[in-house]
Amino acid sequence: MSNPITLPASLALASLVLAGCATSQAPQQAAATPTAPAPALAASASSAPVVSEGRSINLADIDRSVSPCEDFYQFSGGNWLKNNPLPSYATRWGPRSLLNDRTQLLLRQILEEAAANRGAVKGSNLQKVGDFYAAAMDTAAIEKAGIAPLKPELSRIAAIKDLKGLQEEIARQKMLQTDAFFRAGVDVDEKKSTQYTVSMYQGGLTLPDRDYYFKQDARTEGIRAAYRTYLTNMLALLGDDQATARKNAATIERIETRLAKASRTRVELRDPQANYNKLTVAELQKRYPTLNPQRLLAALQLGAAQEVVIGQPAFFDEVDKVLKTEPLADLKTYLRWHMARSVSQTLPAAFVNENFRYNQALTGAKQQLTRWKRTLAATDNYLGEAFGQLYVDKAFSPAAKQKALDMVANIKESMAEHIQTNTWMSAPTKAEALKKLNALRVKIGYPDKWKDYSALNISRESFLRNVLAAREWEYRQEVKKYGGPIDRNEWGMTPPTINAYYNPPMNEIVFPAGYLQPPFFDPEADDAVNYGAIGGVMGHEMTHGFDDQGRQYDAAGNLRDWWTTADGAEFTKRAAVVGRQYDAFSPLDSVHVNGKLTMGENLADFAGLTIVYGALQKQLQKQYGSNPRPVIDGFTPEQRFFLSWAQLRRSNIRPEALRQQILTDPHSPDQYRTIGPLMNMPQFYQAFGCQPGQKMVRPDDDRAKIW
The missing domain is CATH 1.10.1380.10 (Neutral endopeptidase , domain2)
Incomplete structure (x- = not known):
C-alpha cells in the first residue's frame, strides 16, 4: 500500500472504498457462449432478446464448477483469481490494481513531459509539477546530498x-x-x-x-x-x-x-x-x-x-x-x-530500503515499487490538484461527468423511496432522513475551484526540501481557514485517485475522475454492469450517511441525534445482526473479521447495493417498460448487476497483508464484501434461483433487514 494522501481529520469517518488497494481492469476477455447452463432466471427468459459479445461481465473469469448459490465469490471470479497471481511488488491484486497500473502510465507520461519542459513559466503548476518530479527522480543528487537537506531540522532538535x-x-x-x-x-x-x-x-x-x-x-x-x-x-x-x-x-x-x-x-x-x-x-x-x-x-x-x-x-x-x-x-x-x-x-537508498524491509514484515511484500511509481505517488500527495489539473485535461470528459451525475440522481431517488416505504421507521425520523438525503452534496470528477499553489516554491534542488516546503504550505493553507466561512469546494482526494468517500460534517459524497473509468464506469457498457460497478460505489457512499456512524449527523452535518428513541434502538438491533454475521467470517485460521470495526462499511455495502438494485429496476423500467429485458452473454440484467458487483471485488492478497487489514482496516476482506450483502438479499436469491439450505441463502431469522 502506498502512503495515502492526508485527509482532513473531519474525514476520519468517511469511507475510503476498498481503501489502500491499488487496482484496475482485467484484460477484456472475448465473450463466449456459456459452457454450462445459465442460472435459472436467464434460462427461463426465453422470450427476452439475446445479445452476445456485449461490453458486459468477463465470462472467462467465471468458475462454472461452483454454484452461484453456494459461493458467489468463487463463481463470479474463481478463474480470474487462479489466473492472476500477485506480482512480486504487490501485497493485494485485483481489478483496481490493473486500473491503477493503466492510469499510472498516463500519469507518468504527464510527469515526464512536465519534467522535460525546462521552459515552463516559473511559478506555474507545470513548472512545479515538473520540478518536483525531476528532483524526486534524481537519485544521483539524492545520494550525493545524503542527509544534508535534513540537517537543519535535526540540528534544531539537537539544540x-x-x-x-x-x-x-x-x-x-x-x-x-x-x-x-x-x-x-x-x-x-x-x-x-x-x-x-x-x-x-x-x-x-x-x-x-x-x-x-x-x-x-x-x-x-x-x-x-x-x-x-x-x-x-x-x-x-x-x-x-x-x-x-x-x-x-x-x-x-x-x-x-x-x-x-x-x-x-x-x-x-x-x-x-x-x-x-x-x-x-x-x-x-x-x-x-x-x-x-x-x-x-x-x-x-x-x-x-x-x-x-x-x-x-x-x-x-x-x-x-x-x-x-x-x-x-x-x-x-x-x-x-x-x-x-x-x-x-x-533520503538515500539505504533509508528507503530499510523502510521497505520493515514494511515487508507488515505486509509480506516481495519487491519494492519502482522509483517512478513511488515518485508519482509523492507528486500526487503533495501537488495533487496542480497535477490533477494536467490529468483531467487529458482523461475526463464532460459527457462522462454528466452520465455519472445522472446515475447518482437515479440512486438518490431510489434511496428516497426506500426511506418512504420503510416499515420500521417512524414518520418524524423519515422526515429528517429525507431532509438529509435532499441536502446531500455530490462532487464528481474534480473541484469546481482549484487550489492556488502560488505561495509554494518548488525547485529541482532537493526532493526532501520540496516535501518539507509542501507540507508547511499545506499546513498554512489549512490554518488560513480558521475563523472564515466553510469552504465547500474543498476536496479530500485528488482527481486521479481511484477511490471515493462520504464526509459526514459536509454531508457530501465525492467521486474523483480516476474512479470514473472502466471497469468501474464504462459509458459503453449496459446499465446493469455500470449500476453493479460504480453504481454500487455510489450507493455505498450515499448510504454511509445512514450507517451506524453517519446516521449520527443531521442534514447540515451536525453531530446531533435526529432519530426517535424507538427508531434508534430498532436500527441498532437490526445493525447488530450484520455485526454478528461478519464476526463469524474467518479468512484465515484463528482470524475472524471484526464485526464492530467493519460495521459502517458492511452496512454501506448492504444498504448501498439494495438501494442501487432499486435504482437499476427504475432505469430498466424507463428503458424497456413491459417489454422483455435483454439477456446478454447468457445473463439477465439482474444477474449481470450482481456479477459486476462481485467481479470488481475479487482480489488476491498476501496472508500478512490480510492479517493487517483485519486488525486495522474498517473494510472487510473482499470475499466478504462480495458475499456478505448478497446473502441477505432476496433479490439475489431470485436472480439466480437460489433455494433455502444453499450457502448463499440465509435463513429468514438470520437475515439482516434494514432498508
Whole structure:
C-alpha cells in the first residue's frame, strides 16, 4: 500500500472504498457462449432478446464448477483469481490494481513531459509539477546530498535545551506533519458545521495500530522484532553507533508504548460523540500544563482560538505526563526519529530500503515499487490538484461527468423511496432522513475551484526540501481557514485517485475522475454492469450517511441525534445482526473479521447495493417498460448487476497483508464484501434461483433487514 494522501481529520469517518488497494481492469476477455447452463432466471427468459459479445461481465473469469448459490465469490471470479497471481511488488491484486497500473502510465507520461519542459513559466503548476518530479527522480543528487537537506531540522532538535524549546519543536513538527505525539489542525466543527474549529487527535506511533505494541502471538512478536531492527538501523544511518542506536531504539519503543497504552482502540474511535470533547484554552492549559496548549496554539498560528476539540482527553493526559516525566534527551530522540521517519522516502537508498524491509514484515511484500511509481505517488500527495489539473485535461470528459451525475440522481431517488416505504421507521425520523438525503452534496470528477499553489516554491534542488516546503504550505493553507466561512469546494482526494468517500460534517459524497473509468464506469457498457460497478460505489457512499456512524449527523452535518428513541434502538438491533454475521467470517485460521470495526462499511455495502438494485429496476423500467429485458452473454440484467458487483471485488492478497487489514482496516476482506450483502438479499436469491439450505441463502431469522 502506498502512503495515502492526508485527509482532513473531519474525514476520519468517511469511507475510503476498498481503501489502500491499488487496482484496475482485467484484460477484456472475448465473450463466449456459456459452457454450462445459465442460472435459472436467464434460462427461463426465453422470450427476452439475446445479445452476445456485449461490453458486459468477463465470462472467462467465471468458475462454472461452483454454484452461484453456494459461493458467489468463487463463481463470479474463481478463474480470474487462479489466473492472476500477485506480482512480486504487490501485497493485494485485483481489478483496481490493473486500473491503477493503466492510469499510472498516463500519469507518468504527464510527469515526464512536465519534467522535460525546462521552459515552463516559473511559478506555474507545470513548472512545479515538473520540478518536483525531476528532483524526486534524481537519485544521483539524492545520494550525493545524503542527509544534508535534513540537517537543519535535526540540528534544531539537537539544540533543544529546555521545556520551552521542546514545546517549540512539537509545534514545528505539527506544521511539518510528522505525526509526533499527536495530530492537530483545523476542521469543520462537528457540532456547529457552519464554522471551523481547532482539533487535536491521538497519534505518535510508528507501528500501524496500538495493539501491535501489546499482542503476544508469534506473528505480532515477529513484527515488533522487525520494528526494533528498523529503528536501530535507521538511527545508525542517521549517525548513531550501534550501541547508541540500540539504546535510542529502546527509548523510542518505550515512549511509543506509553502512548499506545493510552490510545483508544479502532473500534472506540468509531464513536464520534466520544471523540468530540470541546474544551476552552484555559481548561486545556490547566489540564495539560506541560504541553502548554496556549503556547502551542500561538506557535501554530492559532492563537485566536478560544476552544479546542480534543479527540481523546485521556490520551493527552498521558502525553502531558510523558513530557513531564521522560528525560529531555529521550524526548529529543523520539522527535528526531519521527522527523527522519516521516521523510525516509526522500533520503538515500539505504533509508528507503530499510523502510521497505520493515514494511515487508507488515505486509509480506516481495519487491519494492519502482522509483517512478513511488515518485508519482509523492507528486500526487503533495501537488495533487496542480497535477490533477494536467490529468483531467487529458482523461475526463464532460459527457462522462454528466452520465455519472445522472446515475447518482437515479440512486438518490431510489434511496428516497426506500426511506418512504420503510416499515420500521417512524414518520418524524423519515422526515429528517429525507431532509438529509435532499441536502446531500455530490462532487464528481474534480473541484469546481482549484487550489492556488502560488505561495509554494518548488525547485529541482532537493526532493526532501520540496516535501518539507509542501507540507508547511499545506499546513498554512489549512490554518488560513480558521475563523472564515466553510469552504465547500474543498476536496479530500485528488482527481486521479481511484477511490471515493462520504464526509459526514459536509454531508457530501465525492467521486474523483480516476474512479470514473472502466471497469468501474464504462459509458459503453449496459446499465446493469455500470449500476453493479460504480453504481454500487455510489450507493455505498450515499448510504454511509445512514450507517451506524453517519446516521449520527443531521442534514447540515451536525453531530446531533435526529432519530426517535424507538427508531434508534430498532436500527441498532437490526445493525447488530450484520455485526454478528461478519464476526463469524474467518479468512484465515484463528482470524475472524471484526464485526464492530467493519460495521459502517458492511452496512454501506448492504444498504448501498439494495438501494442501487432499486435504482437499476427504475432505469430498466424507463428503458424497456413491459417489454422483455435483454439477456446478454447468457445473463439477465439482474444477474449481470450482481456479477459486476462481485467481479470488481475479487482480489488476491498476501496472508500478512490480510492479517493487517483485519486488525486495522474498517473494510472487510473482499470475499466478504462480495458475499456478505448478497446473502441477505432476496433479490439475489431470485436472480439466480437460489433455494433455502444453499450457502448463499440465509435463513429468514438470520437475515439482516434494514432498508
